[in-house]
Amino acid sequence: MIRTRVLGIGAHLPANIVTNDDLAKKVETSDEWIRTRTGIRERRIVAEGEKTSDLALGAARAALHDAGIDAGELDLVICCTTTPDETFPSTATMVQSRLGMTRGAAFDLQAVCSGFIYGLSVADNMIRGGQAHTVLVIGAESMSRLLDWNDRTTCVLFGDGAGALVLQGYDAKGDNSDQGILNTRLFSDGRLHDMLYTDGGPSSTRTTGFLRMQGKEVFRHAVTNIAEAIQASADAAGIPVADIDWFVPHQANQRILDGTAKKLGIPAEKVVSTVAVHGNTSAASVPLALEVAVRDGRVKKGDLVLLEAMGGGFTWGAALIRW
Numbered sequence: 001m002i003r004t005r006v007l008g009i010g011a012h013l014p015a016n017i018v019t020n021d022d023l024a025k026k027v028e029t030s031d032e033w034i035r036t037r038t039g040i041r042e043r044r045i046v047a048e049g050e051k052t053s054d055l056a057l058g059a060a061r062a063a064l065h066d067a068g069i070d071a072g073e074l075d076l077v078i079c080c081t082t083t084p085d086e087t088f089p090s091t092a093t094m095v096q097s098r099l100g101m102t103r104g105a106a107f108d109l110q111a112v113c114s115g116f117i118y119g120l121s122v123a124d125n126m127i128r129g130g131q132a133h134t135v136l137v138i139g140a141e142s143m144s145r146l147l148d149w150n151d152r153t154t155c156v157l158f159g160d161g162a163g164a165l166v167l168q169g170y171d172a173k174g175d176n177s178d179q180g181i182l183n184t185r186l187f188s189d190g191r192l193h194d195m196l197y198t199d200g201g202p203s204s205t206r207t208t209g210f211l212r213m214q215g216k217e218v219f220r221h222a223v224t225n226i227a228e229a230i231q232a233s234a235d236a237a238g239i240p241v242a243d244i245d246w247f248v249p250h251q252a253n254q255r256i257l258d259g260t261a262k263k264l265g266i267p268a269e270k271v272v273s274t275v276a277v278h279g280n281t282s283a284a285s286v287p288l289a290l291e292v293a294v295r296d297g298r299v300k301k302g303d304l305v306l307l308e309a310m311g312g313g314f315t316w317g318a319a320l321i322r323w
C-alpha cells in the first residue's frame, strides 16, 4: 500500500519577541497571571509589513532544504492559515510563486488551530489516492493581526509563526511498523461556533473582525475533545496510547496539555511543550513544536508521534506518525 512519509521539516519565526512584561505595559495584566494561567512567557509578533506568506515561505524553504529536494518536485502546496495575506487569492499560491514553482497546485485550508492536522489529513489522502506524490503542508499564522489589543482576555494568548512538512508517498508494507502517517482522525461540531470566532468577515461585515473567545468554555471542551482524538487515532492503529513515544499537541495553554495528559495517563516527559516561548500560534503551533522536538533530538527515526489540535468551529483531530 502507499503511505505518506515525512521527508523534511522546517520552521520560521518573526524576529520580534514580545514578553508578558511588554504586554503588561499595554493592558491590565501581569507576567504572573499569564504564566500561571497559561504557561506562556513570551511570543513572536510580526513586524510592520511582515506577512503570513513571509513566515510560510521561510518555513517552506527550511523544510525543502531539510528534505533535500527542489520546489520544482512538489505537486501540491497546502497552506493552513486563518490569517491569509489577502482574502484571495490564497497564501499558498503566493508561496508557490515565491518558491519559483511553475507547476502543481496550491490552496489554503482553514480549520483555525486544527488547520495543520486537517492539512496533513488532506495531503495524506491525496498522496494515497494517487493525485499527488510530493506535498508541502505549511501551518502559518499572523494571529497578532486578528487580535483586539485592548482585550486582555485574548491578546496575551496568541503569537505568530510558521512550520512546514514535506511529505512524499512510498510503497509500504501496510502494517504499524511502516514509516510515515499511520492514520489521521478529524472532527468538528459547528454548533459551538460562538465559543471562538471573529466578529467579522468578508460576507458579514466586509472586515476581518477581531478574535473573540469564551475561554473557560473552550478550555472545558478542549481537554475532552483532544483526549477523544488521541484515543480515536490510537484505536484506529490498534496501538495502546501508552505505546506512543511523543505527543505533540496544539500549544494553546499548558494547563490544557497537562489536563489531557492526566486524563489519558500520559507521562509529562512525553509531551512536547513550546507554549512558553511560542504562545498559541493557531495552525502553526503543531509543526513549530514538532520542529523543536526533531531538532533537539527527542523525536528519532522509528518513534511513534501523535500530533493533535483543537480550535474554532469547533474543529479537532489527531495524526499518528511513525517518524
Ligand code: UT7
Residues within 6 Å of the ligand: 028, 029, 030, 033, 034, 037, 038, 113, 152, 153, 154, 156, 214, 215, 216, 217, 218, 219, 222, 252, 253, 256, 280, 282, 310, 311, 312
Ligand atoms: O487555540 C484554541 C483553543 N484556545 C484555548 O484553548 C484557550 C482556552 N482557554 C484558556 O486557556 C483559559 O480559559 C484562559 C487562559 C483564556 C483564561 O483562564 P481562566 O483560568 O479560565 O481565567 P478566567 O477567564 O476565568 O478569568 C479569571 C479572571 C477574571 O477576572 P474575575 O472575573 O475573576 O475578576 C478575568 O477578568 O482573570 C481575569 N483575566 C485576566 N487578568 C489578568 C482575564 N484575562 C486576564 C489577563 N490578565 N490577561
